[in-house]
Amino acid sequence: MFSGKLKLYKTGVNGRLQIVRLASAGDLLGYRSLISDEPYSATAEVIDEAMVCFIDKTTFFDVLRRNPQLALEMMKKLCRELREAEDHVMDVAQKSTRERMAALLLTLKEAYGSPILGGGFSLGIELSREEMAEMIGTTQETVIRLLSELRSQGVVEIVGRSITILKEKNLQSLIS
Amino acid sequence: MFSGKLKLYKTGVNGRLQIVRLASAGDLLGYRSLISDEPYSATAEVIDEAMVCFIDKTTFFDVLRRNPQLALEMMKKLCRELREAEDHVMDVAQKSTRERMAALLLTLKEAYGSPILGGGFSLGIELSREEMAEMIGTTQETVIRLLSELRSQGVVEIVGRSITILKEKNLQSLIS
DNA sequence: CGAGCTTTTGAGGGGCATCAAAGACAGTGG
DNA sequence: CCACTGTCTTTGATGCCCCTCAAAAGCTCG
Numbered sequence: 001m002f003s004g005k006l007k008l009y010k011t012g013v014n015g016r017l018q019i020v021r022l023a024s025a026g027d028l029l030g031y032r033s034l035i036s037d038e039p040y041s042a043t044a045e046v047i048d049e050a051m052v053c054f055i056d057k058t059t060f061f062d063v064l065r066r067n068p069q070l071a072l073e074m075m076k077k078l079c080r081e082l083r084e085a086e087d088h089v090m091d092v093a094q095k096s097t098r099e100r101m102a103a104l105l106l107t108l109k110e111a112y113g114s115p116i117l118g119g120g121f122s123l124g125i126e127l128s129r130e131e132m133a134e135m136i137g138t139t140q141e142t143v144i145r146l147l148s149e150l151r152s153q154g155v156v157e158i159v160g161r162s163i164t165i166l167k168e169k170n171l172q173s174l175i176s
Numbered sequence: 177m178f179s180g181k182l183k184l185y186k187t188g189v190n191g192r193l194q195i196v197r198l199a200s201a202g203d204l205l206g207y208r209s210l211i212s213d214e215p216y217s218a219t220a221e222v223i224d225e226a227m228v229c230f231i232d233k234t235t236f237f238d239v240l241r242r243n244p245q246l247a248l249e250m251m252k253k254l255c256r257e258l259r260e261a262e263d264h265v266m267d268v269a270q271k272s273t274r275e276r277m278a279a280l281l282l283t284l285k286e287a288y289g290s291p292i293l294g295g296g297f298s299l300g301i302e303l304s305r306e307e308m309a310e311m312i313g314t315t316q317e318t319v320i321r322l323l324s325e326l327r328s329q330g331v332v333e334i335v336g337r338s339i340t341i342l343k344e345k346n347l348q349s350l351i352s
Numbered sequence: 353c354g355a356g357c358t359t360t361t362g363a364g365g366g367g368c369a370t371c372a373a374a375g376a377c378a379g380t381g382g
Numbered sequence: 383c384c385a386c387t388g389t390c391t392t393t394g395a396t397g398c399c400c401c402t403c404a405a406a407a408g409c410t411c412g
Contacts, residue, residue, distance in 0.1 A: 010266050013352055018266040035248070036255035041262070064248065071247045072211070072240065078254040079212035085261035086217070090186055090194040092268045093313025097400070129359065137269025139401060144360060160359095160409090176189055273368070305391065315369060320392060336377090336391095 004050035005112075005125060008042045009134065019135040021081075022047070022111070022125075031074075034060060047127070092137045095175075100136040101146045102174035105156070109165055116164060126161040180226035181288075181301060184218045185310065195311040197257075198223070198287070198301075207250075210236060223303070268313045271351075276312040277322045278350035281332070285341055292340060302337040 006023040020042055023029060033040045034057060064071050091100055105123070112124035127135075133143045147163075150156045155171060157164040165171065182199040196218055199205060209216045210233060240247050267276055281299070288300035303311075309319045323339075326332045331347060333340040341347065 010262065012266045012270045016270055018269055020262050020265070032255040032258060036252045036259070038256065038259065041259050061248075065244045068241045068244055068247065071244065071251070072237075075247070075251055075254060076212045078251060078258060079208040080214065082208060082254060082258050082261060083212070083214065083217050085258060085265060086186065086196050089196070089261060089264050089268060089313075090188045092265060093194055094188045094192055137265075140359080141361085141402085142400060145400095148360080304389095316391080317370085317393085318368060321368095324392080 005046075005048040006044050006050055007047055007131065008044050010042050017134045018137065019131065021084075024111070025050075028077075031060070032078075047125070047131075097136065097138045097142055098146055099175050100138070101132075101143065101150075102171040104132060104136050105150075105163070105165060106168070106171050106175065109168070113165070119166075120157070121165040121168065123163045123165065128161065181222075181224040182220050182226055183223055183307065184220050186218050193310045194313065195307065197260075200287070201226075204253075207236070208254075223301070223307075273312065273314045273318055274322055275351050276314070277308075277319065277326075278347040280308060280312050281339070281341060282344070282347050282351065285344070289341070295342075296333070297341040297344065299339045299341065304337065 004025045006027075006029070007019050008021050008023060008029070009017045009019045012018050023044070029044055029052075030040065032038075064074070091103065095103070108123050108125055108127075109121050113121040114124050116122045129143045129147075130140045133140050136143075147156070147158060150171075151158050153167075153170065155165070155167045157166055180201045182203075182205070183195050184197050184199060184205070185193045185195045188194050199220070205220055205228075206216065208214075240250070267279065271279070284299050284301055284303075285297050289297040290300050292298045305319045305323075306316045309316050312319075323332070323334060326347075327334050329343075329346070331341070331343045333342055
């Protein structure tokens with residue numbers, strides 16, 4: 001199967017990474033720096049096999065200028081991403097690490113998950129413990145502890161990097 | 177003097193607020209929900225006297241469609257805000273409260289500050305302790321403790337809600 | 353099988369939230 | 383003018399969540 005997943009991250013204090021978002025097939029990358037004329041502020045790295053296609057700067061702007069409707073669509077996309085980013089700020093600022101862990105699992109399930117025989121959901125994306133930590137702003141160790149906690153409660157099943165959600169409702173109730 | 181300042185905030189878990197950004201004269205508000213067709217995700221509240229001007233939805237889109245250059249400008253603005261929001265995520269996730277406090281003071285100084293006789297900077301905006309807490313994702317009490325710490329070190333001068341930065345360099349070195 | 357990763361588990365400590373209460377300050381009405 | 387009230391600010395005490403450090407165990411690959 002052709003999947004194609006990238007992670008987009010920033011580098012923070014003492015090299016600690018912060019994953020800003022994941023990108024999949026069809027997503028646009030880098031257009032923001034193009035538009036705002038700022039230097040690239042994030043780094044992209046392949047998680048799964050991905051094919052990338054480059055668009056020339058002038059072509060990009062030409063198409064955009066000739067096609068107001070497309071421009072509007074892009075603005076829509078930007079607005080949505082902005083709202084998501086702001087929500088993310090609030091999550092990190094207010095929620096406990098446990099709540100963010102639960103939210104991450106549910107988000108991944110929404111984006112990549114697929115139902116599995118017996119009623120669970122396979123996450124459909126395999127991240128390292130550290131990558132998860134970098135997404136929710138915590139450490140490897142804490143991610144591990146929270147995951148084992150969930151496993152011991154029968155909420156998830158874990159085999160290596162493959163995670164299956166067994167009791168989605170328990171996660172839902174965790175994110176309050 | 178005519179200033180006009182608003183705060184834009186979201187409501188999080190158990191009603192705790194998160195100030196997403198401050199807006200001043202000339203800023204646009206609410207256009208994001210307009211464009212992305214999502215429900216309003218934030219609330220605006222006046223801090224200083226402000227005059228607000230409403231634009232009709234259809235007018236807005238008309239102008240945008242007829243004026244590709246304007247659309248590009250708006251996209252620029254959106255991209256910049258997006259980058260700022262993502263930076264903010266990283267700050268909250270990685271930096272200590274003390275670092276965020278210092279960063280907040282410097283940000284406010286950049287946005288509203290004005291030089292004062294003797295080499296300091298008056299912040300030029302008066303926020304309650306709680307509002308500052310809501311901006312950097314902490315509590316009132318912690319803001320107060322950090323501010324007194326800075327005052328006792330002679331880094332800032334505080335009279336009620338008016339804050340003067342005396343030793344900007346010390347703040348700079350705090351944000352690492 | 354050894355080297356280098358990731359994952360796991362444990363111990364310890366500190367930063368910060370929470371709770372509680374007193375002080376400061378402004379507005380209100382008697 | 384002064385007690386009265388509500389809001390904001392300050393300070394102190396307590397505890398716990400989670401980061402940090404350390405080390406062992408598991409996995410992968412040459």
